[in-house]
Amino acid sequence: MSLSGKVTYKSGAPVDMALIYIKKINKSTYTDENGNFIFSDIPPGKYSVFIKTFEAEGIYINVDLTVKSDHITIVLENDQGVALDDVTVVSKSKGKIIKEKGYAIDVVNTQEMAIQNLQSTELLNRTSGVKIRQTGGLGSHTHFNLNGLTGNSVRIFIDGIPIRNYGESFSLSSIPPAMIERIETYKGVLPAHLSEDALGGGINIVLKKSIGNHLSASYSYGSFNTHQLNVDAGYRNPETNFNVDFSTFYNSTNNNYKVWGDNVYVVDPNTGKVTYVKAERFHDDYASKGIKANIGYTSKTWVDEITLGLMISDMDNDIQTGPTMDIVYGQRRSKRDSKMVSLKYNKKDIFIEGLSVKTFTSYSHTNRKVIDTVPVMYNWLGEIIRDNDGNPINWQNNGGEAGDATLENNKEVTIANRTGISYQFHPQHEIGVNYFFNRFTRDVNDPLRPESIQDLSDTRHLTKQITSFTYNSNFFENKLKTNLFYKYYKQHVKLVDRLRENNEIIAVTSEKKIDFNGYGFAISYALSPKVTLLSSAEKAVRMPGDSELLGNTSSGIEPTIDLLPETANNFNLGFLLGTYLLKKHSFNLEANFFIRDIRDLIIRGISNSISDTYGYENLGKVKSSGFDVELKYNYNNRLFVTTNFSNFNARYNLKYDNNGVEYGHYGDRLRNTPYLTSNTYVEYKFTDFIKENSRLSINYNFGYTHEFFRNWESYASTGKAYIPTQALHDIGASYTAPNNKITLSFNAKNITNEQAFDNWAMQKPGRAFYVKLTYRPKF
Structure with missing residues (x-):
């Protein structure tokens, strides 16, 4: 079964980065900039879904997934509510979960930055330990320096696939941040699931997936x-x-x-x-x-x-x-x-x-x-x-x-x-x-x-x-x-x-x-x-x-x-x-x-x-x-x-x-x-x-x-x-x-x-x- 949905304010504005948490199966996610979210692989059953923003108190919604998947719409009051010190976050972000596996990793979420006039390389260049090295302006050849190692010693991936397979015309220099969900930077040690040879680590660009219209x-x-x-x-x-x-x-x-x-x-x-x-x-x-x-x-x-x-x-x-x-x-x-x-x-x-x-x-x-x-x-x-x-x-x-x-x-x-x-x-x-x-x-x-x-x-x-x-x-x-x-x-x-x-x-x-x-x-x-x-x-x-x-x-x-x-x-x-x-x-x-x-x-x-x-x-x-x-x-x-x-x-x-x-x-x-x-x-x-x-x-x-x-x-x-x-x-x-x-x-x-x-x-x-x-x- 799956559960998808959309979270908006009464004004119609979508709620981005709202926490969606299902305690019964210990799964969580966050809404994207359009307010959409999705859970896959949910066992059939009835669940209580917790929805929370930083600005307001959380609410619970009951859903029934015993027969079929469901799509729900949640409308929240506009961003008025309790202060941050009254909030207890009950789950972890995707980036936090990845970091706690033990790898030296930085995670850049691009959703907020996508509306600015920034290149994906500029966002990555702001990551600790990373230095983007270009030979000129927009479209110029790009090298990645990671903790002192550069060139092909640092492997670049798009959704876990080596970026060279996509060709140079589809690269981090040309892909806009709006197409990217997050950028994962692994320093020194590359997880085995990425299945590549790398000396100084790797950078994995995770493209956005459709989780709603x-x-x-x-x-x-x-x-x-x-x-x-x-x-x-x-x-x-x-x-x-x-x-x-x-x-x-x-x-x-x-x-x-x-x-x-x-x-x-x-x-x-x-x-x-x-x-x-x-x-x-x-x-x-x-x-x-x-x-x-x-x-x-x-x-x-x-x-x-x-x-x-x-x-x-x-x-x-x-x-x-x-x-x-x-x-x-x-x-x-x-x-x-x-x-x-x-x-x-x-x-x-x-x-x-x-x-x-x-x-x-x-x-x-x-x-x-x-x-x-x-x-x-x-x-x-x-x-x-x-x-x-x-x-x-x-x-x-x-x-x-x-x-x-x-x-x-x-x-x-x-x-x-x-x-x-x-x-x-x-x-x-x-x-x-x-x-x-x-x-x-x-x-x-x-x-x-x-x-x-x-x-x-x-x-x-x-x-x-x-x-x-x-x-x-x-x-x-x-x-x-x-x-x-x-x-x-x-x-x-x-x-x-x-x-x-x-x-x-x-x-x-x-x-x-x-x-x-x-x-x-x-x-x-x-x-x-x-x-x-x-x-x-x-x-x-x-x-x-x-x-x-x-x-x-x-x-x-x-x-x-x-x-x-x-x-x-x-x-x-x-x-x-x-x-x-x-x-x-x-x-x-x-x-x-x-x-x-x-x-x-x-x-x-x-x-x-x-x-x-x-x-x-x-x-x-x-x-x-x-x-x-x-x-x-x-x-x-x-x-x-x-x-x-x-x-x-x-x-x-x-x-x-x-x-x-x-x-x-x-x-x-x-x-x-x-x-x-x-x-x-x-x-x-x-x-x-x-x-x-x-x-x-x-x-x-x-x-x-x-x-x-x-x-x-x-x-x-x-x-x-x-x-x-x-x-x-x-x-x-x-x-x-x-x-x-x-x-x-x-x-x-x-x-x-x-x-x-x-x-x-x-x-x-x-x-x-x-x-x-x-x-x-x-x-």
Whole structure:
């Protein structure tokens, strides 16, 4: 059986984040921004349902589910009632439940933030221990730094599926927060059910599911001619439990913000004189769009959920620079498009009580295209560089700005399956097995290359299989929770590449097989209802990815098939304190201390100073340790403050090379890696602002990143080879009309117009302003 419903005020406004609790079966949930909620897998029977908001006393409603599922509508008095100190919350949020499993995890709920002019990457960047690193503005390539580890060492998922299967055009940079329910950040230790290899943890993006009839649409416009549109809709039949979800988005921008500094200059080709300038990015247009649809059933006798999914997306972007800002392009472009179909099946108590099955299968096809056919050189003023006779000066004589002229298309196909089987043979004990299969192939075609060379290019293959076994238990009335797991990794890679030998181009076949073992645990112990100790550890393995091994010419990445897998011994120790209530005040405090002892860390190599290419390399030994802490404060459910601080010390830990010579950078911090960050977010909410039932919220965000060296510290302690300290200030406001259908938001980002940098001193946008209109009709 299932129970769904909608909670509204008498004014018709939906009630979001209302607690819905069924004590008899100890299940709880919260309403979404449309006031909807749903419980699945409820045994037939009669129940008393408790509904409560922070602003009012709770009420009980009796429901009868002995014959069929039900859909109820609850109408509450408008938000008047008892103060927060009179409230006793009888259940826990989804995020709290996940945290108490023992993993070092942060959970970002996006519902409240969806009405603001914020990207999903910005929300994640405010999480303790997380640093989002982009190479430019909207749509630029994104790296995730988690407790000092970056790149593919940190795995990204969408609903538990590796994000690379969706294609780059459907990424965290393009998905609006309105499509996301929450973002889970696992630090250091990745749960076995996610079934992936990861060295530094993972980020799981949980998309919103249809829990009732709903519609939400928004449009925003802002600096740099930025337009963003998204629509999210859903339908659920309460009688048949038939569900349809549909969401779409569109983003476009010119990204024509100003840049300046040591890497932005104009060189006179005749005299060699260098003139530093403040220039506008003139070739950085970006556009992306996508559609995601799901159709299926939930809470049937034969299935808990079966969903057929379809995703289509594409992006088109100019390429302004090479791997550093010293290289400027004026006509180089790329295009991406992706299609994905998927099938999800979940069933509890299949065949026997306590036996559950979850499986997800997907097929995706992605095209990555590069258009680079004009070899002329541009400077930062957007001018073609010419010689004394007025003729354009070319980069090279081979037809493109970044090398050979190319119209290369990488056709990538990925087939994946993740299946999990668990058996709860006792109320306190559960065992499980998870299997992940991923088959990746890439065909390269370039009509500008001679057929003789194209014939030497073969399909590139990468197959990965991961099997994990788990044992979960709880003791002492759920105070002690343990999670033990073992993982087996297997990978096979094969490619044919071109090699020039004796003035002849020949085909060379490379093939490699890898297998590894990993294991770990997560333990939590509740000293009291408000004090929980957490600890987790893992022998982690991260096998090289497709772009690292096979290269990716559309992104300027050279193949490096001899890369070794990354391995690490990871350890976390932390605690959760709260929620503590003192009259109208409430507090939460979380902290995590960690150690990462790493072998063969895979990092991006230094870019070729002439061509737009780079490869990856292994670092022998790296040791990272540190901590992050987060404090949350709430006054009378009006003033909200969240502040966090992260410090990690990741250093090169291999003293001698194979010849016994000491490395000059032994003991240095990892190059191009931030190590001290902080973020503070403050929001104040006004009710009945100007008119009854209207709401106004104002917010302020402060982000701080301490300076860090671009290269090894021992080699770059003088001069300006570092990324400077960045202190960024954002402000915003949102106003919701009395009918609760329309919300108007305003955001000003980087209001002091500070220079903001990430990877290799690639400058990000300065001061920017945005307005956003959100429409959410009532059903």
